[in-house]
Amino acid sequence: MSILQIILIFIWSSIVGSGSVLDEFQTHRPLIACSVMGLILGDPAKGLVLGGTLELIALGWMNIGAAQSPDSALASTISTILVIVGGQSIGKGIAIALPVAAAGQVLTVFARTITVAFQHAALKAADNANFKAIEILHFSALFVQALRVSVPTTLVAVFVSPDMVKALLDALPKVVTGGLTVAGGFIVVVGYAMILNMMSVKYLMPFFYLGFVLGGYLKLSLLAFGVIGLIFAIIYVQLNPKFANITKTSAIESNQDGSLADDELED
Amino acid sequence: MENKKDTKLTKKDIFQTFIFENFQQASFNFETIHGLAFCVDMIPTIRRVYKTKEERIKALKRHLTFFNVTPAFCGPIVGITMALEKGRSDGEKIDEGTIQSLKVGLMGPLAGVGDPLMWGTLRPILAALGASLALQGSWFGPLIFFLAFNGVRLSLKWYGLQLGLNRGLALVKDISGNLLPKLTEGASVLGLFIMGVLVTKWTTINIPLVVSSTTTAGKTTTTTFQQILDQLCPGLPALGLTLLMMYFLKKKINPIILIFALFGLGIIGYGLGILK
Structure with a gap:
């Protein structure tokens, strides 16, 4: 493999890694990631077929809510190298892609943990109303995700040994990776708590508990919950005596000319 | 004091917001998900409508909070929030709580539409079409997938942002003394309700x-702590942790300490086999 190819692999896998967290341009989907990898490695036809095959397997890999899917980015880049440079069959490439996708998920957990630090650095920057710093922090967090894919991919490209990468990943203590994954499921409560403290009106908190209980028992889509919440909000406002008074006074004013002096003062 | 005209959002501000919106998940983090991203989305607006440092600091911090929605569907929320901030800077009585509540109230339902539509429908259809073409060796496969998906996604972002902004500005304009308290109160009800749903669904x-x-009779029945909790009410640990965090934050405990404590809890709990 030429130096140019290795550089191109590093650049493309960085784009793939960024794409996998952004989930905007879809460069992390096997269909695109494998095809371009195939171009770089000089066997576009094989890359294309691998991409198509892997894409069909990964159709259901999606990020829903705050949950994360198996990592199609690392799986695509590494399996393409193995098939084209390592001379493996497409079937073998798929077989290796699946455990790599799981390993990539572990690395994503690390990346999303590291970016918590970026969030807090941004809070510091906000103390000085430093717009530039906040923007830079936001966009530089993308490098964490880019390197997450490009470093292992380039290592595989240079040594063509997925076993080595897998061994490296396995060397991470299971307690730490498993623990971070577990914590990743609930660390967001700090975020919830912050926003709730900002929103919280004590006498309206029952609606929070109502949402919690209904959310736990009803298997409805979030849209349906949105509609329910909206209906509660409308009913609450309509029945609230605080607002009823306003409309009543205006009704009295319009109906009776000889209204009380109090009412006229309000005009 | 600067001229009041300067606080009008320009085309350039809106376009810059649109560009930023395409990097909605760049700083995806476990604590606030898109929190930092939303703040960045609001920077062009904050820079335009607020002229004093204190106001800018407050506005930035207001938007460095938890936010999460299907990326393609963030436009309407960003747009309406821009309009609310503009209204607030013009002296309308729109308080922080109303802005937060509307954000939360909209993000839940929009994610509810966006996730199944983008990830469950549009992408699988386009990807399956692209993949079948690719398997026949055609480069139209990846090309069609890339262009079609991004075409839909970009229009959703652009028109969503315009829709949210225009509706929001009309809303702020129409706010009479009578409507505003109703909106504030109603938004809080909706926002708190959705937050309750999210606590149990997204944790x-x-x-x-x-x-x-x-x-019994050769069958072993095990009861786990989780099953007992689920029988009481699903999601209780998430609620408990959220309330605990609210308490600690009110006691002015640094959120960084709370984050580390929770990561520690995850690792220790996993190590002891209590959490999975």
């Missing part, structure tokens, strides 16, 4: 600790 805590294990 994952599993406690597979075996409490009892009974063997």
Whole structure:
């Protein structure tokens, strides 16, 4: 493999890694990631077929809510190298892609943990109303995700040994990776708590508990919950005596000319 | 004091917001998900409508909070928030709580539409079409997938942003003394309700600790702590942790300490086999 190819692999896998967290341009989907990898490695036809095959397997890999899917980015880049440079069959490439996708998920957990630090650095920057710093922090967090894919991919490209990468990943203590994954499921409560403290009106908190209980028992889509919440909000406002008074006074004013002096003062 | 005209959002501000919106998940983090991203989305607006440092600091911090929605569907929320900030800077009585509540109230339902539509429908259809073409060796496969998906996504972002902004500005304009308290109160009800739903739906805590294990007629029935909790009410640990965090934050405990404590809890709990 030429130096140019290795550089191109590093650049493309960085784009793939960024794409996998952004989930905007879809460069992390096997269909695109494998095809371009195939171009770089000089066997576009094989890359294309691998991409198509892997894409069909990964159709259901999606990020829903705050949950994360198996990592199609690392799986695509590494399996393409193995098939084209390592001379493996497409079937073998798929077989290796699946455990790599799981390993990539572990690395994503690390990346999303590291970016918590970026969030807090941004809070510091906000103390000085430093717009530039906040923007830079936001966009530089993308490098964490880019390197997450490009470093292992380039290592595989240079040594063509997925076993080595897998061994490296396995060397991470299971307690730490498993623990971070577990914590990743609930660390967001700090975020919830912050926003709730900002929103919280004590006498309206029952609606929070109502949402919690209904959310736990009803298997409805979030849209349906949105509609329910909206209906509660409308009913609450309509029945609230605080607002009823306003409309009543205006009704009295319009109906009776000889209204009380109090009412006229309000005009 | 600067001229009041300067606080009008320009085309350039809106376009810059649109560009930023395409990097909605760049700083995806476990604590606030898109929190930092939303703040960046609001920077062009904050820079335009607020002229004093204190106001800018407050506005930035207001938007460095938890936010999460299907990326393609963030436009309407960003747009309406821009309009609310503009209204607030013009002296309308729109308080922080109303802005937060509307954000939360919109993000839940929009994610509810966006996730199944983008990830469950549009992408699988386009990807399956692209993949079948690719398997026949055609480069139209990846090309069609890339262009079609991004075409839909970009229009959703652009028109969503315009829609949110225009509707929001009309809303702020129409706010008479009578409507505003209603909006504030109604938004809080909706926002708190959705937040309650999200606490139980978007948090994952599993406690597979075996409490009892009974063997009857050769069948072993184990009861885990999680099952007992689920029988009481699903999602109780998530609610408990959220309330605990609210309490600690009110006691002015640094959120960084709370984050580390929770990561520690995850690792220790996983190590002891209490959490999974």
